[in-house]
Amino acid sequence: MPVKWEKSKYSLKARQFLAKQPEDFPLFTLLDGAVRSGKTLNIIQKIPQLFDAIGNDNLKVFSGYSKSTVRNNVIIELKPFIENYMGGNLKYNSSSGEMEITLWGKVYPCLVVGGGDSDSVASIQGGTWDFWYANELPQHHYSFYNMALSRLTPANAKAFADSNPESSNHWLYQEKIKPYLEGDKNVRDVFEYWHFTMKDNANLSPTFIRNQEKLYQGAFKARKIDGLWIVADGLVYDTFNRNKHVIPHSIMLDKILKNDIIEYFLGIDWGWNHPTACLLFGTDKDGAYYLIDELYSPKIEAENVICWIEQKQKEYGRFFSFANCDNARPEQNDKLRQNTNLVIYEEKPKVEDSISLVRGLINYDKVIVSDICKATLGEFETYRYPSDAEKTKNGISSDNADTPLKVNDDCMDALRYALYKHLTTFRRK
Numbered sequence: 001m002p003v004k005w006e007k008s009k010y011s012l013k014a015r016q017f018l019a020k021q022p023e024d025f026p027l028f029t030l031l032d033g034a035v036r037s038g039k040t041l042n043i044i045q046k047i048p049q050l051f052d053a054i055g056n057d058n059l060k061v062f063s064g065y066s067k068s069t070v071r072n073n074v075i076i077e078l079k080p081f082i083e084n085y086m087g088g089n090l091k092y093n094s095s096s097g098e099m100e101i102t103l104w105g106k107v108y109p110c111l112v113v114g115g116g117d118s119d120s121v122a123s124i125q126g127g128t129w130d131f132w133y134a135n136e137l138p139q140h141h142y143s144f145y146n147m148a149l150s151r152l153t154p155a156n157a158k159a160f161a162d163s164n165p166e167s168s169n170h171w172l173y174q175e176k177i178k179p180y181l182e183g184d185k186n187v188r189d190v191f192e193y194w195h196f197t198m199k200d201n202a203n204l205s206p207t208f209i210r211n212q213e214k215l216y217q218g219a220f221k222a223r224k225i226d227g228l229w230i231v232a233d234g235l236v237y238d239t240f241n242r243n244k245h246v247i248p249h250s251i252m253l254d255k256i257l258k259n260d261i262i263e264y265f266l267g268i269d270w271g272w273n274h275p276t277a278c279l280l281f282g283t284d285k286d287g288a289y290y291l292i293d294e295l296y297s298p299k300i301e302a303e304n305v306i307c308w309i310e311q312k313q314k315e316y317g318r319f320f321s322f323a324n325c326d327n328a329r330p331e332q333n334d335k336l337r338q339n340t341n342l343v344i345y346e347e348k349p350k351v352e353d354s355i356s357l358v359r360g361l362i363n364y365d366k367v368i369v370s371d372i373c374k375a376t377l378g379e380f381e382t383y384r385y386p387s388d389a390e391k392t393k394n395g396i397s398s399d400n401a402d403t404p405l406k407v408n409d410d411c412m413d414a415l416r417y418a419l420y421k422h423l424t425t426f427r428r429k
Helices: 014-020 037-056 067-085 118-123 141-150 170-182 187-190 206-215 218-224 249-257 302-316 329-337 350-362 374-380 388-394 409-427
Strands: 028-033 059-064 087-093 096-102 106-114 129-134 157-161 190-196 263-269 276-283 289-297 322-325 343-345 367-368
Touching: 014 037, 014 118, 014 190, 014 343, 028 037, 028 170, 037 067, 037 096, 037 106, 037 129, 037 157, 037 263, 059 141, 067 087, 067 106, 067 129, 118 141, 118 367, 129 141, 141 170, 157 190, 157 329, 170 187, 187 190, 206 350, 249 289, 263 302, 263 409, 276 302, 276 374, 276 409, 289 302, 289 374, 289 409, 302 329, 322 329, 329 343, 350 367, 350 409, 367 374, 374 409
Parallel strands: 028 157, 028 190, 059 106, 059 129, 129 157, 263 322, 289 367, 322 343
Antiparallel strands: 087 096, 096 106, 263 276, 276 289
16 A cells, blocks of 8 residues: 555654755665665655756666566655645556656656566666666666666766665675775765664554564564565574474364364475475465475476375365466476466476575464474475685575575475465465
């Protein structure tokens, strides 16, 4: 739901940013920090003043990981702000990415583009811009970022970006933020850095902030809540606790018999030399997820998985609604479609996004595992990020610094596929 701007409150830092005159900003300004700290909304409120100062002689570009993320993160707030509070108009063609903003009788031609892929740079080559707004800049491909800065050729051109912190090895931190903090004059001549915490968003309630603090631990708490650029290390699910999150299978069966568990679905990670993992989940009306059973074995075919699914449907006396499967083996997934009553999805979520989602569930004690799921329990306690020595030895780049080691992760992948699909497609309807 769009922000009700007339009820907005402003912290001192937000007022300082909004009060700064357009001509006093350098070429490139970055707002980073904690989630929900007001970074994007501050830039949105500044856009009309920036456009008026820059003029409408050249194209203005809005970018994100994809055009869809720009629409969801920026345009959904920018349009009502322009139209309801500034008396202007915003027209957006989601197919072409063309956008037209009218303010005070002037028409400003804009373009919305995705910058998250290596091929994205082709969409902006040859252009001349005088304004660039990059939403979630660390999600942009490095080549796109460099090309975009080179397109800002007019003397009064300005670039603004927002960012949630990532690894301190990320190119944005290494090339801009760290030198800025260290006082590098060359960087400071063209780059300005504004850091926001949740306390810099005066519209957040103490209850919301406390709830957010419960969602994250370790490196992810430092990034999401404290707004710090640090490298993830240690166990991925470091708050998973057998005493809190594991129950005897007899209790799990009792919940099934009492209909406490109301929906059943699966996550499948295909393997051959390394094991195939098929995890059976259930969920209750309160949003808790129960890992009921697992199939974990190397060198098994789709027919073995189909047999196991049919056996478990009979054993538990329940209907399984869907399976979200590893998309690397489409022929295996087709066999499931043809020989089971399941809806089969092949949606492989981004590792970082789905890990963050699962971590939140665990932190709220919303993941409960049956004690018969030995392989999954073992992986919970070994699934980890690479050490600095392993990153160096294996040549792991900064772009992949937050990706867990590809060791003992078969059940963890199946778990991510299942929970991410249910939460993003069904739970949030």
